Amino acid sequence: MKHLSKIVLALFLIAGYTSVQAQDANNPWAITIGANAVDFYPTGGDAPLGGNFEDYFNTNDHWNILPALSKIAVSRYIGAGFVGELSGTINKIDKYGDQSLSDLSYYSADLSLDYSLRALLNDGWFDPYLGVGGGYTWIGESSAGSNISNLDAATLNGQLGFNFWFSDNLALTIESKYKHIFDTDNASHFQHSAGIKFVFGGTDTDGDGIYDKDDECPEEPGLAEFNGCPDSDGDGIEDRKDACPNEAGLAEFNGCPDSDGDGIADPDDECPNEAGIAAMNGCPDADGDGVKDSEDNCPDEAGPADNNGCPWPDSDGDGVLDKDDECPEQAGPASTNGCPEPTAEVMKELNEYSKTVLFDFNKATIRKESEDALQSIVDIMKEYPQTVFHIEGHTDSVGSDSYNMKLSRERAASVKQWLQQHGVPSNRLTSEGYGETQPIATNSTAAGRQENRRVEISLDKDKEMKDSATKKNM
Known part of the structure; x- marks a missing residue:
């Protein structure tokens, strides 16, 4: 001692x-x-x-x-x-x-x-x-x-x-x-x-063999490796840090599983049993068109969402999709929304009729005997509901330039008005007078001047393109 x-x-x-x-x-x-x-x-x-x-x-x-x-x-x-x-x-x-x-x-x-x-x-x-x-x-x-x-x-x-x-x-x-x-x-x-x-000895409230003084979860039976806290799903991540405590998962997903192995945890995956992509919330998009396969009527063909993932058809093969094609069974250019345009033969026929349209002398009043020809023009135009027709008024060289220009405009406008009153929509007609500026024969003879006094019908391409662009933007 x-x-x-x-x-x-x-x-x-x-x-x-x-x-x-x-x-x-x-x-x-x-x-x-x-x-x-x-x-x-x-x-x-x-x-x-x-x-x-x-x-x-x-x-x-x-x-x-x-x-x-x-x-x-x-x-x-x-x-x-x-x-x-x-x-x-x-x-x-x-x-x-x-x-x-x-x-x-x-x-x-x-x-x-x-x-x-x-x-x-x-x-x-x-x-x-x-x-x-x-x-x-x-x-x-x-x-x-x-x-x-x-x-x-x-x-x-x-x-x-x-x-x-x-x-x-x-x-x-x-x-x-x-x-x-x-x-x-x-x-x-x-x-x-x-x-x-x-x-x-000591107090072990939850009976897990770890005394309360060392137990971070004294009310829940747990494991020594987690200081007494439980790991219910046995995935090596204790429950209090496990976003999916009842499903074995991975640490990178905070303890949640990724059943389909697509890198998206099941709770965030709308298709947990099918490998998908993050952009589709874990669902597949086989054709890459931005429409997940479960909502894609054509999962192997890319197509827009507004057509349920299917490509739009072009029944007449004119390059205008049926959804934009007002004449899906007839080929036509985009300028007429897929509807066919009059052929050269049709335009020739229209102008044969237009040549027979007569006016009162020095006036824009259409004579009664011209109405049959005008009705024939209406019937042809109705066959091309997307085509814009241009009515041209022309005169011979007799008279002043200004007078001739004014008279040609009034006569073209009269024809346009008559056609509108008989069933051709106004947005499918334009008119203009050209006076004596576009003769097709000599003004030196009576026969030549007669040919120059005329009404002609042509296609208004500029108006068609403007109408088509406006419709697409609507």
Whole structure:
């Protein structure tokens, strides 16, 4: 025991670097094993005993030490810093104060209530405690001349001890206990002990084998690798970090599965069992037309969404899709929205009729006998409902230029008006007068001038293209 101070100092240094829990509600049980020493001398009795606490540390002359395992104790944390302890010790008594004896057997059983002062010292590694209790001591028959009497007796105990914690579960314990016997002071004594305390047990609310103090999820059974938190689907991602805790998944998807392996987690995948693309929210688009296959009536042919993913047909093969083709069964140019245009033969026929249109002299009034020719023109024009026809008025060179220009415009406008009144839509007709500027024969003869005084019909391509562009933009 002469090296005790050195041992304690070393433990102070070790424990000073350690954060410990010690014996508390999370580690309620403890077992202590160690050695004990019995000292009768400093009890204030008659000789050969000394005064109270006299030579208290005289280990060589007065202490009875059994150099072996001689103490065992079991303790339980009660609460609020209190610990109950049951201990048993054995020893050999060969010193009664200054008097030597033959070896007497020594046995004791003690029950104590200890109060830890550790909380008052900021819950560190140094844990002093005070205790009171009682017990029973058995001492073998003393030899002749010994002052020891009342050898077997109950004792009232008081103790001071120190726990030096250097881990959550392990401490060095040093204790000095005074055992008082009331019938006589002869057998009252101090019992000192030192030992190792092992702490165990604790609260495990969820029964997962991990004490609540170490369990980050104390209300849910879990795994040690996740500090007591569960991993319900066994995918290696604890539930509290798992977006899909009941389905095994991948870390890259926060624990959610990707059943079709398309790189899109099932919760975000509208087609979780078919590999798809992100643009389609995980659904496939085999023809790449931007319409997912489940909504595509033609999944293997690219087509617009407004035709359910199918390509628009062009029934007449004129390059104008049926959806834009006002004559889907007849080939025609885009300028007439897919409807056919009059052929050269048709235009020739129109102009044969137009040549027979007569006006009153120097007027724009159409003569009655021209109406049959005009009606024939109406009938032909109705066969081409998308074609824009241009009515041209021409004169001979007799008269002033301005007069001839004015008269030609009025006559072309009269023909246009008549055609409109008889069924040709106004948006399919334009008119203009050209006066004497576009003769087709000489103005030197009466026959030539007669040919120059005429109404002609042509196609208005510019108007057709404008109408077609306007329709597409609508």
